[in-house]
Amino acid sequence: MRDSKVAVVGAGYVGLTTAACLASLGHEVVCADVNRAKVNALCRGETTIQEPGICELVVDGLAAQRLKFVLGASAAIPEAGIVFLCVPTPMGPDGAADLSALESVVTELRRGLLPDCVVVNKSTVPVGTAVRVAGLLDRADVAVVSNPEFLREGMAVRDFLGPDRIVIGSDDPDAAKRVAALYGNLSAPVLLTDSASAEMIKYASNCYLATRLSYVNTIAELCEHLGADIGDVTAGMGYDPRIGRSFLQPGPGWGGSCLSKDTHALLRVAEDAGCGFPVLRAAIDTNVHQHDLVVDKVRQAVGGRLAGVRVGLLGLTFKAGTDDLRDSPALEIADRMAAEGAELVGYDPAVDGPVPGATDRVQVAETAYHAAMGAAAVVLLTDWPEFRGLDWDRIAGLVAGRSVIDTRNLLDPLVLHRAGLSCLRIGHPAPDEVGLVR
Incomplete structure (x- = not known):
């Protein structure tokens, strides 16, 4: 199934954990980042964050050819049925979330996404961002889903693979179910909203x-x-x-x-x-x-x-x-x-x-x-x-x-x-x- 081909944009705490854990669940994952040194290190199985269990998952994913790292978001999406956005949303000078990195990635990807693709906001974003992303994409054939992360640093792998809940939000029920299916092997309550x-x-x-x-x-x-x-x-x-x-x-x-x-x-x-x-x-x-x-x-x-x-x-x-x-x-x-x-x-x-x-x-x-x-x-x-x-x-x-x-x-x-x-x-x-x- 095409939905088993997943792209993850961003290889920070959330992105790398998401990519490595989804690969461990059997999906084919391509993870992209803009930092060349980080991508090169990850291709060698060298992780750039201190997180228990993440290095082993990366090495296993590479060995099984279910996990790949590439430079630049566009390189991750050619075959992806589902694309996770895991980019920073830091606090801006006025206290609001700075969505410039997210908006830049969405603008870069919008023409390269496959028809019927699902774009998933994993980054923490203000209410209304999914609607804004859909507007930036301007693709009636691409659905947008919000799937917030609840990962504690130092326990991120454990939290991803043993979550207390999985929250998936979309105005497109079919798209929400497709994202939920990625977590099908995990035993946790799933809230579709x-x-x-x-x-x-x-x-x-x-x-x-x-x-x-x-x-x-x-x-x-x-x-x-x-x-x-x-x-x-x-x-x-x-x-x-x-x-x-x-x-x-x-x-x-x-x-x-x-x-x-x-x-x-x-x-x-x-x-x-x-x-x-x-x-x-x-x-x-x-x-x-x-x-x-x-x-x-x-x-x-x-x-x-x-x-x-x-x-x-x-x-x-x-x-x-x-x-x-x-x-x-x-x-x-x-x-x-x-x-x-x-x-x-x-x-x-x-x-x-x-x-x-x-x-x-x-x-x-x-x-x-x-x-x-x-x-x-x-x-x-x-x-x-x-x-x-x-x-x-x-x-x-x-x-x-x-x-x-x-x-x-x-x-x-x-x-x-x-x-x-x-x-x-x-x-x-x-x-x-x-x-x-x-």
């Missing part, structure tokens, strides 16, 4: 999660003021089936490539529609406030001023399990401290060295111990499990100060106390006079 609803589902989901995180961060702040313990509070909340346990972990603020841009994009969509969204605005403002709170904790721990103070950072990526630095709360907090004159040395297991445009204000260290050396305070910003197993006695002998600010509540405060260090956590009472915490 209109394109506007599918586009809204993606934004509504991500913005709800961001709001939930902002809520729990505010509860954590309140716990600190009132002497309550956020760990016990969220445990008690999580037993309620109406609430559940996910996204109840306080931290330094949310970030990453999705939540930041999607919250701003939906807020802009709501404003353009004349619909106020004060809850979402408050969630964004609360996240900014959370960055300030962490900087305040560090400032207080080093005596009230950051100017000229050396601070060691553990973690630079936006979360553990990925090498993604985009909109990382760790880097946002680092930038704020650097603006006050702090000297920053940071370590992250997934960051081998300086990344221009991302780590410019941080000296990237080879190990956690190098980051801690001579630091007036150590700040844990990313929840890499290996940080819990560090030799804290060794770190205590390297640092100049005694304070460790654990913004992820990852560390065992008793272990640090035995090493002579004080552990300041999010949403927990401050260490008492003997350095212990509840």
